[in-house]
Structures are given as structure tokens and as C-alpha cells.
Amino acid sequence: MASHVATARSKARKRALDLLFAAEARDISAGDLLDQQIGEGQVPNNPFTVKLVRGVVADAERIDALISQFAKDWSLARMPAVDRNVLRVGVWEILDGDVAAEVAISEATALVTELSTDDSPSFVNGVLSAVAKDLATKH
Template sequence: MRRSKVREHIFKMLFSIGFDAADADEQIELYLEQVEEASEEERGYMRKKVKDIAAHEEEIDAMINEHTTGWKTGRMNKVDLSVLRLAVYEMKWDDEVPVKVAINEAVELAKNFSGDEGPAFVNGVLGKLA
């Protein structure tokens, strides 16, 4: 499976648990059961990354809040917030993903899943963080 597709699945899991983090582990496992095209290695990678992002959520949100004006994480739509959390994690903690790739992939996710202003918003926040 292509990394961009893996990243899309991670984004979808983050989006889902953004509504009810209490059942995060169960939601992750239920989601991964549905991803038939993923190998066990890919499922393990996705599971680990989602859990790592959740573990760093407060720190990630603080970084996002430092670089936004009028749109703190509590007011952001869940799509943009999930995209930003994934990208910030990749930029700051995932040495396998170059910063430019993390930003570009985040903008692509925003183009596919957010509203008209989402891609520019995501790009602007991540550009300030880079």
C-alpha cells in the first residue's frame, strides 16, 4: 500500500477518535479490521502512529495553537485538526518523513476531505511551524 494511502487511513482514525477518545483502542482495532488491503506490518504501523499521535496530542495542539490566530484547536473543524495533528507529528517526531512531504501530504488530505479554505489554512499553519 502506498504511504499516502496509509496516511489517509491514519487521518481517518484520528478523525474518528476525535469525537470519542474514550474508546480509541476499540475504534482503532475496528477500523483496522476493515482495511483489507493492508498487510499486518502496515496495520501495525498505522496502529502505532495513531497511538503515538494521541500520546503527543497536548504538545501537538499547543504547537498548533501557537501558530494560529483566532482558530485555536477547540474551535477548528475536526477534519483540519486531524490533518494538522498528523502533519505536526510527522514534522516533529517522525524522522522517516521529510518536512516538505508532511506538509504536501497534509494539504492533499485537506483538498480531499476539508472545505474550500481547508488546504490554504493547513498549508499556512504548517508553513509557520516548519
């Protein structure tokens, strides 16, 4: 059963990433795009997708500040869009605390391994690990 849940959540993360990426490409709010799709009957089949998108949108300022703090020598604007949005999902999951930081980091790394550049997995893993370590020292 655990692998089914993990698979469903992995797919939900991918769907959330697709939404965040599409919204950014169209220069609209991911929340607005999600609402538009729901209004058109394109409701994500996993409520976790909605939770991720809404969470990233709600905490966008804090999430981007954390990414900027730990992405050494990389501004958000310079990052590949996939990496930037995967980092946003990963940071939100670490902040949310619903899954262990290690799970959020592993899932984010898997997404960029599949979808981005050869350098992306180590970059995303490094940034998210630094964020998780920093947040753990403050709790």
C-alpha cells in the same frame, strides 16, 4: 517503486485520519479505538497507520500546543474536525522526522484538499509550514 510507497503511505495517512476523526466523534481515545479495531481483527494493512495514530496519541499535548501556537486566531475547538486531525498527523510527522517536513506538509494539504473546505488547504499549509520553520530554528 517510490510512487507505490508514496501511495501506500498516503492511504495509511488517510486511514489514520479516519481513525482519529472517528475517535474524536465518539469522544474516545484514538489509541483505544485502534486497540479495539485490532482486537476485532480489523488490523490496518499498513503498519504506518498504527505508527501515526500511536504517535499522535503519545504526543497529543505537544502537538496541540504547537497547532494552537501557530493557528492564528483559530482555537482547536473552532477548527473543522478534519483540519484539526490532519494538522495533528502533519505536526507529528514533522516532529518524527521520518519524512521531510515538505512531504508531511504536502500530504496534509492534499488530504484537506480532498476532504475539507476550500479554505482548508492554505490554512493547513500555513500552520504546518510555521511549525516546521519554528522547529527547524530550534535544531
